[in-house]
Amino acid sequence: MVDIAEIPDGLVQAQIRWNGDAGREFIAALPARAARFLEQWELRRTGPVMHGVTALVLPVVRADGSAAALKLPQVDEESAGEPAALRAWAGQGAVRLLEHDGETGTLLLERLDEGRHLSALAERDARRAVQVVGELLARLTAVPAPAGMRGLGAMAAGMLDDVPEALGQVADVRERRLLAACAAAVAEVAGEPGDRLLHWDLHYDNVLAAGREPWLAIDPKPLSGDPGFELLPAIVNNFRVQEVRWRFDLLTEVVGLDRDRARAWTLGRVLQNCLWDLEDGEERLDAEQVAVAQELLGPRPLNQAGCGAAS
Numbered sequence: 001m002v003d004i005a006e007i008p009d010g011l012v013q014a015q016i017r018w019n020g021d022a023g024r025e026f027i028a029a030l031p032a033r034a035a036r037f038l039e040q041w042e043l044r045r046t047g048p049v050m051h052g053v054t055a056l057v058l059p060v061v062r063a064d065g066s067a068a069a070l071k072l073p074q075v076d077e078e079s080a081g082e083p084a085a086l087r088a089w090a091g092q093g094a095v096r097l098l099e100h101d102g103e104t105g106t107l108l109l110e111r112l113d114e115g116r117h118l119s120a121l122a123e124r125d126a127r128r129a130v131q132v133v134g135e136l137l138a139r140l141t142a143v144p145a146p147a148g149m150r151g152l153g154a155m156a157a158g159m160l161d162d163v164p165e166a167l168g169q170v171a172d173v174r175e176r177r178l179l180a181a182c183a184a185a186v187a188e189v190a191g192e193p194g195d196r197l198l199h200w201d202l203h204y205d206n207v208l209a210a211g212r213e214p215w216l217a218i219d220p221k222p223l224s225g226d227p228g229f230e231l232l233p234a235i236v237n238n239f240r241v242q243e244v245r246w247r248f249d250l251l252t253e254v255v256g257l258d259r260d261r262a263r264a265w266t267l268g269r270v271l272q273n274c275l276w277d278l279e280d281g282e283e284r285l286d287a288e289q290v291a292v293a294q295e296l297l298g299p300r301p302l303n304q305a306g307c308g309a310a311s
Helices: 009-040 082-089 118-124 126-140 152-167 173-189 232-236 241-255 259-279 287-297
Strands: 055-061 067-073 097-100 107-110 113-117 196-198 207-209 215-217 223-225
Touching: 009 055, 009 067, 082 097, 082 107, 082 196, 113 118, 118 126, 126 207, 126 215, 126 232, 126 241, 152 173, 152 223, 152 259, 173 259, 173 287, 232 241, 232 259, 232 287, 241 259, 241 287, 259 287
Parallel strands: none
Antiparallel strands: 055 067, 067 107, 097 107, 113 207, 196 223, 207 215
């Protein structure tokens, strides 16, 4: 069972902030939902609850004695494709899916070592951590996206449609030019958005140590698209502006990407983040996003004929 008092305040507050009444309903239903699947899948709790922004997770043991994790998510547009993505990856570079309930979105996952995130390695060896992310991305994006997965093409088109209005909200003229340059880079590649299965959220805390492999990815927000759209989280984790270029270089090399396209799609990820901030009422662009865009756009182009290079 799960008592309502066990549900972490962080999850409660995040759900209320982002989902309002629907978030309150999600929280209120968690104890009964957990009880249902503990019984239905013959699971026994083995430790305290864990959580992210959108899900409660219970460490459990299955009837055969194997360890697992019962994930009770608030399914949204970003996470709806998680079961299909995990099935497509079949444990190759990502956590294994053991059970799934389509009605509620409840997942039973292979148990990893939740106490050992890649972020701990990154504090000691940033280059090795970026290498690990690149190696995982190379494996994950080698898989074609399943039919019906939401696509990067529609997402890019939506971003470009939003740019004219967003430019009017940006107070600083240099930031307006930077945002326009990011949009121009995306426009060059938007017609070929790709068809690979993307994780879309592979930051250090979404990489856990495991028994069968050193590191595995968790919590995908899957897309069908170009792998270049995957690089930004590993570029901005533990952000240092002087590391942007070597991180980009290492990721593109390990994943095996065309550098010009990868730069354009990375600028697309910057554009997406900036547009979200502007939608929330910000008038200045985030300093980290600005720094990444400046490094990738110039004044020293990564390649002489790079997509979206500043003139």
